[in-house]
Amino acid sequence: MLLPIILIFLLAFGLLLLKPQKILGFFKFLWVLPLLLVFYFSGYLPSVYEGAQVVFFRNSWIPSLGISLDFKLDGLSMLFSLMITGIGTLIYLYAAQYLKRDANLHRFFSYLTMFMGAMLGLVLSDNLITLFIFWELTSISSFFLIGFNTTQEESRKSALWALSITGLGGFLLLAAFVLIGTVAGTYSINQLLTQSDVLVNNSFYYIIIFLLFGGAFTKSAQFPFHFWLPGAMKAPTPVSAYLHSATMVKAGIYLLARFSPILGGDVVWNYTLMTVGALTMVMGAVLSVFYKDMKGLLAYSTISALGIIVFLLGVGTEAAIYAACTFILVHALYKASLFLITGIVDHQTHTRDLSILRGLRKIMPLVAVSGFIAALSSGGIPLTFGFLSKELIYGVTTDFMFTQESIVLLTGAALITNVFLTASGFLAGIRPFFGKLPERFQSVQKPHLLLWFPPVLLSVITVLFGVFPVLPNTLFLKATVRSVLGKLPEMYLSLWHGFNTVLLLSAITIVVGTVLYLAIKPSEKGEKSLEIIRRFAPQRFIAATTQAIKWFAFKYTRFFHNGYLRIYIMFIILFFMGIVGYKLFADVPLRVNTEGLSEFRIYEFLVFIITIIAIYFITTTTSRLTSIAALGVIGYSICLIFVFYGAPDLAMTQFAIDTLTVVLFVLVLFKLPPFLRFTNPKIQFRDGVIAVAFGILIALITLQALVSPSDQSVSKFYADNAYKLAKGKNVVNVILVDYRGFDTFIETIVLAIAAIGVYSILKYKTKDGEKSE
Template identity: 70%
Template sequence: MLLPIILIFVVAFGTLLLGRYTRSKFFKLITFVPFLLFTYFLSFLINVSDGTHSILFSNEWIPSLGISLDFKVDGLSLLFSLMITGIGTLVYLYASSYLRGHQYLHRFYCYLTLFMGAMLGLVLSDNLITLFVFWELTSISSFFLIGFKNEDEASRKSSLWALSLTGLGGFFLLASFVIIGSLSGTYSIHELLTKSDVLVDSTFYYIIIFFMFAAAFTKSAQFPFHFWLPGAMKAPTPVSAYLHSATMVKAGIYIIARFTPILSDGNVWNMTLMIVGGTTMFFGAFNSIFKTDMKSVLAYSTISALGVLVFLLGMGSDMALYAACTFMLVHALYKAALFLITGIVDHETHTRDLTVLSGLKKVMPIIAFAGIIASFSSAGIPLTFGFISKELIYGATMDDNIWTQGSVIFLTSLAVLTNILLAASGFLVGIKPFFGKLPAKLEKAHMPGFLLWLPPVLLSMASLLFGLLPAIADNTVIKSASQAVRGTFIDMPLEVWHGFSIVLLLSMATIVLGVLLYMVMKPTKGAEVFIEEFDKISSKRLVIFVVQNIKTFAFKYTRIMHNGYLRIYLLFIIVFFIGIVGYKLFADVPLRINTEQLSPIRIYELAVFIMIIVAIFFITYTSSRLTAIAALGVVGYSICLIFVFYGAPDLAMTQFAIDTLTVVLFVLVLFRLPSFLKFSNRKIQIRDAIIATIFGILISLITLQALVYPSDKEVSKFYADSAYTLAKGKNVVNVILVDFRGFDTLIETIVLSIAAIGVYSILKYKTKDGEKTE
């Protein structure tokens, strides 16, 4: 399994590097990549479809940390893998015609392939850290896809919103995974299934689920984080069809479904999902019927559908989980078809405005047929796959064995209202543009090419096929997926006809009321503007307000803490050091200073001390940079003498070399600069003198305190004993720097190199007119 995942990324970067040198026909061949993967995953149906088997592919990565590249194929991951590759195949084929001739087509296919690989890695990963890595890759690759039209400011903003929110969710997901791994002692997902009690009974349980919900809700556009998804419709239609039907937005749904058997406590977990999902599904469906842009309608209906999935997963009953797994596939089929149909309409008429679109059935009969079937599935019309899914949803809300009578009425009413609104919004996109009188300005529209109309037709026919023969989907992926979510076998076969019941009556009422709403609620600009007025109190406004205040705080903080003056940086560092170390020293350490063990000051030591004091005086009060540099060198050389006095000639030579080099370099660089500015503010000088004095006293106290503490020479002894035997070096200091702490030295060297490059860049900087700046 690792090899196919790696090959996907090889193909992605190969397309980026070589795509510009190939003809447009080459990109049609890339469709074979998701198609071959689709057939590859179909081969697992025989072993996985019964729900009793799963296949684990183990690959060690960082075993010392418990991180591995393990991939698991079970019912849930197989359902997602087939949707990702199956719908991906059609999207690839569609995009080869939709974006034909685009100058950045090779970039598009690179981003799309990266995203497909990231999604497959996410749903197949059996290791928490590996799953997180692929989760972040989906956010990054979707950022490039949403912002593909990078010349458009709206596209750039939309991609940044999507990346910001999903990236924030990724941070919370990592925190959740780290806590789970720490408590359970494993990052393996299949091992966590046996450690559910450890996590649920932990005092960190609510923190874990809070972090996980934050990740899932931002990724799957749950209220109040939903607003990034409509903005993401600025992406090309193939991207919208792929990301918002079967892949990216369902990543959060996958996380919830995968961890339901591990983290569900039957109370807080389920109630949170029901509340958030129920709010989202009604909010999205209600807003969808007021939109006049076909993509906007689909965006809000997608938000609603994601809310339905979260709502069902929160209910947690056998029928609810079975309905959730069924609706995942139902929604992927009809929503991808409607998105692709929207792209065709836009491609041929250059508009998606529902107030002007009508009568296109005369020029696009095949597209109209696909739109009707897809919208029928969205509305739950009998003989479509959506009808079966809708009946399962109603059956789950009306389960008297789980819910009280009041809960049954409320949950069922909410589901019915949502489905009525979704039916009307589906008709708006799948039927409204094709029926009625064809406007004169749209008469030039014509039937698109084969590669454009075939994908939506196939998706619509799949909705019809699974509606007529639901056992095909049930016995292959639905049953095994529901078992993976539930943790136990669910015996609930999908059937076209369940007999006369209250569920059937509700389904018929939903259809009738949905049709009536569609006929009464004509899309108008006035209604859309009226609804958009409520955006002033929306969650997006709140997030924007918070972001603006964070930026204001960051600006003020930067002006104070990072104002460009080195002396201020040093001042803050020293004050912070004094506060932290001083508090720790006086609060927790009993001060003991034994002056009797101190040796008397010798005359030459006193002379060196006086030299240092005089040099510091010159450094502080001189107005000449060269004088300050020379005095700084005197301080350095005086320290060299101290090293010599106390038997450390190697340190003395090192210090001598460094100080000599420093003085020379400073002279070469700074001798052209003007004199120091004289301080006119006496208070600043007094402030700095007080801080410097306190700092010096603190360091002196620490030094004197260290003399009376018994020293632990275990580390020193190890270095002394091992320097030659392990590193073959006789100079212990050099061995420590080069071998035992070689990475520290390497990183320090890298930092110095980066700093040198930065200084060189500043020195070589040129203004726009080509003149060097000083």
């Protein structure tokens, strides 16, 4: 399992090296990659669905930290893997024709391949940390896909919004995973199934689930984080079809389904998912019918569909889980088809405006049939796969487990959602193709085979699964539900359950949804009517919060990073004094004992006087060269102190460094403007007080160290083993070269890089060929 994923990423990076103008035909055959993966995963169907419940692939990575590249193929991951690769095959086929004239086609397929690999790694991972890594890779690769049209400002902005929101969710998810691993003592998802009681009964349980919800809600566009998804429609249509039908937005759904048997069952878990899901599904469905842009309409209907799945996972019964798993597949089929059809309409007519699109069935009859079937499935019309899913949803909301008030409330929310989704599906899949063909579209050409074949195939599968429900039930749904519930479901899909309340609700949905579709006239006025709602939209509050954070960051940066080196040093010293001073005076009683100190000798006194004079010159001179020379005098004075106390090697090092520093400073300062005398006495007094206080603190620390017991074990180890192990008699040199050799090597590299940077600046030439001063 690891090898295919590695090969996918290698191909993704290799595609960046290709030149699309020379090998345009190569991209038309990239669909073979996801198709081979479909066959690869299908080969495990007997093992997953008929024999063993789970197929494991173990790969040790960092065992000391409990991190491994383990992959698990069960019913849930199988369903998602086949959706990712199956619909991915059609997207690859479609995109090769849709973007064939794009100069960056190789980049597109590189990002798309990287995204597919990240999604597969996410749904197959059996380790929390590796799941998080792939989770973040989906955010990064989707950022490149959404912002693929880099010349468009709106595209770049939408990509940043998507990355920001999903990146925030990723941070919350990492915190949840770390807490889970700490509490349960393992990062293995399979082992966590046996640790459910430990997690649910832990005091961190509610923190864990809300952090997990943050990750799932941001990725799956749940209220109030839903607004990034409509903005992501600025991406090319193949991206929208792939990311928002079967992959990226379903990642949060997968996460909730995967952790339902581990963290679910609690009242807070269930009611949070039910509330957020219900709010999202109603809001998205109602708002979708106000848009005349086909992609905008599909974006909000996608938000609504995701809310339905979250709502069903929140209910958590066997019927609800079965309905959720069914709707995941139903939505992937009809929504991918509608997105692809939208792309065909836009590609051929250069517009997605529903207020002017009519009669295209005469030009593209097969596309019209596909749109009609996808619209019927979204509306839950009999003999389509969507009809079976809608009946399951109504069966959940009318279940006897709820109170009468709850049944009315939940069924009402589901009915409103399905009515508006029916209308929006008809708007996207039927309206552009029926009616009289406008004169402006008389010259529209028929779409290429590679464009219309994918939605036609998806429509055929939709009808096939609707007419023969035993196929999805046997192939996918039973094993998928078993992965979530931990047992085989007793339910099954059926075309006919008799005359009952569920059938009545389905009929009401179809009739009212059709009437609503006929009554809606997409227009500019309809979209503008949403401006009142947008004033209170979460995006405005989040954008305002972002601006406040940017303002604070600007003020903070201007205060602490104002360009003056002396201010930087002052903050560092003050922080050090605050931390060390508090520790010195608060925790440990200050002890000063001068009895063990040696007498103050005359030559030490002379060095002290020389140092004081040098400091005076530094603080009062108006010449840079004088201040550098005085600074060198202080350095040499320290060299003498080292000599006085028997450290000639340190003295020689200090002498060499000070000499080199003085020479370099003189060379650098030689061409600088004249020294500007600093005349503000208040600031000079402030700096003087800080300097004296810092000196006193260092003196007190030194005196405290003289009377504090010290651990000699480390120094004794070096002294005893320097010659034995490293064959060196100079302990300091042995530490630097052998024991800390790698550290010294890195420091040498840093100095070399700095030297290269300085040399580059000195040799920099302006555009006219002259050296820059």
